[in-house]
Amino acid sequence: xxxxxxxxxxxxxxxxxxxxxxAELGEFVAEDVEVNGSPAGLAEYAGGLxxxxxxxxxxxxxxxxxxxDGSWLSARLIDTGTTPTGxxxxxxxLAMYRLDGxxxxxxxxxxxxxxxTT
Numbered sequence: 001x002x003x004x005x006x007x008x009x010x011x012x013x014x015x016x017x018x019x020x021x022x023a024e025l026g027e028f029v030a031e032d033v034e035v036n037g038s039p040a041g042l043a044e045y046a047g048g049l050x051x052x053x054x055x056x057x058x059x060x061x062x063x064x065x066x067x068x069d070g071s072w073l074s075a076r077l078i079d080t081g082t083t084p085t086g087x088x089x090x091x092x093x094l095a096m097y098r099l100d101g102x103x104x105x106x107x108x109x110x111x112x113x114x115x116x117t118t
Contacts, residue, residue, distance in 0.1 A: 003068050014061050022046040030103040056081035056116050073097040
């Protein structure tokens, strides 16, 4: 994929996540995806995102910066939502992805559901 295609790919991926269409992530994420260095698989990957939405129903990912280097994407995201205690929150998230065959095959990130419980 060329740089512009990768950027468009990632923006479509984020849109799908913000639309809560996790069952359709197979278009973007490989079946055997690894997360933070461990095998996860597509179902677990999508389930992790769904768990965030279960905890924070109005959660949104907003792309602030995107770096592309070969088959790698690095994203700085601003996450917003209302915590279970009713507090409006904004947090920074950093994520790295490696693409192969037009899909995410590896992902590293610091999205921690626990930080949204307070």
